[in-house]
Amino acid sequence: MTKTQNIISWVAQVVAAIILVQTLYFKFTAAPESVYIFSTLGIEPIGRIGSGIAELVASLLLLVPRVAWVGGLLGMGVMAGAILSHLTKLGIEVQGDGGTLFILAVIVLLACGVVVFLRKRLILSFIWRANTNTSIFTKK
16 A cells, blocks of 8 residues: 555544544433434334444444454445435434434445555455465464
8 A cells, every 4th residue: 555545544544433433422322313313213222232332343443454444344334224224214314413414424434435445455365364264363
């Protein structure tokens, strides 16, 4: 990865992690907005807490260079679910938020996509090592 790509990846990683972390307060404190969203989806409280845990794990992984791609994939998965929920059940705007939650989900999805794309060599290396039964924790 070039220096420029590394900088772009880090910016994307930090942006995604910050957005993911700032929403955790609302999920873990059962803020009325979060309870409304997950009740509408029919998965309150398990869905709220589960997605919060997934977002916490993704945000932590995004900040560790060797596994940032895993955080990117996890973040993309969680945000794909959030965007799909907005498009099918919740609507773009939820409780008069002006579409903020939807926009943040799109930003995180795109940022995580950038991380995964720029760190694809690590993903390929992981797949290659898994196929050759080589531990990712030891060097040959």
